[in-house]
Amino acid sequence: MDSPPDRLASRGDAVLQSTEELVSTLAKPTFTQSSRNLTTNTTAVEILSIGPNTSLTGVSQLMTSNVSVDIDLLGIARNNNGSASVVVIVYKRMHEVLNASHFKKEDSGATATMMSNVVSITLPNTHIKTLPQPINIRMKHLKNVSVQDKRWCVYWKVSSWIQDGCRVSATNSSHTTCSCDHLSTFALIMTVDDNLKSDPVMSILNTILVLIGLLFLTLAVMTFALCRWNPRVSNVARLNLCVCLLLAHSLFLLTQNFIRRIRAHQVLCSVLAGVLHFLFLSSFVWMFIEAVMLFLSVRKLRQVKPSERVWLQWKVTVPIGYGFALIIVGVSAGVNPEGHGSEKCWLVEGFKWSFLGPVCFLLVVNTILFVIILITIQSTLKGVRSDVSKVKYTRVLLFKLTVQFLILGCPWLLGMGAATSRVLEVLFLFLASQQGTAIFLIHCLLNTEVRCQYRKWWQRFGLSSKQPESGTGTGSGTGTGSISLTQQPSRDT
Incomplete structure (x- = not known):
């Protein structure tokens, strides 16, 4: 009936x-x-x-x-x-x-x-x-x-x-x-x-957190571009990661704040969705490259001399960092020309795996590499004399590793369950938006050489009468990885 x-x-x-x-x-x-x-x-x-x-x-x-x-x-x-x-x-x-x-x-x-x-x-x-x-x-x-x-x-x-x-x-x-x-x-x-019709509280919180992240991403890009770095340090992956995140988060924030105006122009909406697809994919590829470089640095921790280079050359990383994302976006658009440009000017339903598939794979690999790095560092520290210097070094190292976990994008995996829990949603929003803050903190603010350069700039512009320190140190950014592991406490003899 x-x-x-x-x-x-x-x-x-x-x-x-x-x-x-x-x-x-x-x-x-x-x-x-x-x-x-x-x-x-x-x-x-x-x-x-x-x-x-x-x-x-x-x-x-x-x-x-x-x-x-x-x-x-x-x-x-x-x-x-x-x-x-x-x-x-x-x-x-x-x-x-x-x-x-x-x-x-x-x-x-x-x-x-x-x-x-x-x-x-x-x-x-x-x-x-x-x-x-x-x-x-x-x-x-x-x-x-x-x-x-x-x-x-x-x-x-x-x-x-x-x-x-x-x-x-x-x-x-x-x-x-x-x-x-x-x-x-x-x-x-x-x-x-x-x-x-989003929650106004979440919308305001999202805007504030993203703006904070964009501020520190901008400072990190300026630092990587303008500072004089130790010749043994490669910032290619970090600089490109910051640039991609800066552009992606900025464009995403503008798109979502003006979504109703943009959605009236379907071509513009589709183009923005395609650009966002490319920028976010490139960001995750650069996170993967950063994880590989950190893994190579830590793996050779006991054998590599301080002057030996262990990072990948920019002629290799740049084509990988942008070429991989460009190929995926191009093939996806060719297979389904109408896949970009949903109601939210993003990927339409059933087409999101052209983004989620590669991202999930890269994040799983990053997480595995991070676990291997932790195990390698733990075994390395066992041979270090147990004294006050080791305890202090271990605490700093654990802090840097925790922040590095954020830099490699591993917390983005929380996004899979963010829609089911308000707590997970807020946590994911905070961690995903503060990658720029973490990069600036670890690779700029906690780097002795960079802090010395900041003091010189501060004095040059007449903002401080205090003279910069004479030594440059080797700080947290002097190693080829994201975490300095060359300044360890002395070993037992």
Whole structure:
């Protein structure tokens, strides 16, 4: 037995068919052209017929009850011995029966609403109904809405509204024009993503944390670019990681704060989604490169001399850091051109694994490398004499390793369960946004050479009368890895 919504849809579909059959009988053949209109409490009808001797030129326009239709009736007539008729029926109450509940939304979290009257367009007494060019249907909204809300041009098929062959060609707050390559019964539906109605507290917290992270990312980029570094130190991975994170977080923050304005321009929304896809993927690749370099440094801890280089050359890391992400984004866009540009100007559902797949793989590898690094360092410290210097060194090292865990992006794995728990959501938001803070703290602020350089700049600009320290030290940034492991306490002899 049909459910109530199904029965309503069946009744509505029956009304559509009977009305079209009845109105089609009013279209009479003619040698020139003729038009008729009929208005009742529930429908508005406009009929246009042309014959071989018509004086009409160009595209024909029919207007009735706040709906206008542009159709190439002359082109249709040329395929039908010079004669053709078109009927436009506007149903004033049918949108309450064939409502938006019959529309299959792409996003289950969105709310759909009917935004126009239901409009049927038919070609009675016409054998070849192929359209020479798409028709344009301009419909007035049932209520004025923001231009940023998502609209869908749909047509009725058996028991549901679908959008194949129809698209929005123009829109404003009061009207929308649909372009369709076939004739049927049409309507306009608006969807609003309920997920976009975010918690204002979380939104403010997100903005504050991201801005703090961006500040320290900017300071880190300036430091890596302007400071004179020990020749044994390679900051290529860290500098590129900071640049990618800085651009990605900045663009993401701007996109989400102006999402409704950006979403009104689908091309711009898709482009931004593609750029974000590339920047975040590149960031994770650079995190992986940083993890590999740290692993190589720690593995050779006991054998490598202080002057020996163990890092990867920039000619190798730069193509890997950006090429891997570029290939994935390019292939993804080629396989599914409509995969970029969801309601949130990100990846559409079912396409997110083009991002999550590589990211999960890189994060798992980083986590494994980090565990190996911890085991290697622990075994190394066993040979160090147990005294006050070892205890102090161990505490500093543990702190640096904890922060390094954040720099390598391992906490991003928390994002998998962030949607299920507010605590996890806040923790993930904090850790993911503060990678720049961690990089600046470990590789800049706790680096003796960098602090000395800061003091020189401070004095140069007249901000301090204190002279910089004479020694440069070897600080936390003098090793080839992210953590200085060359200044260990003396070993037992």
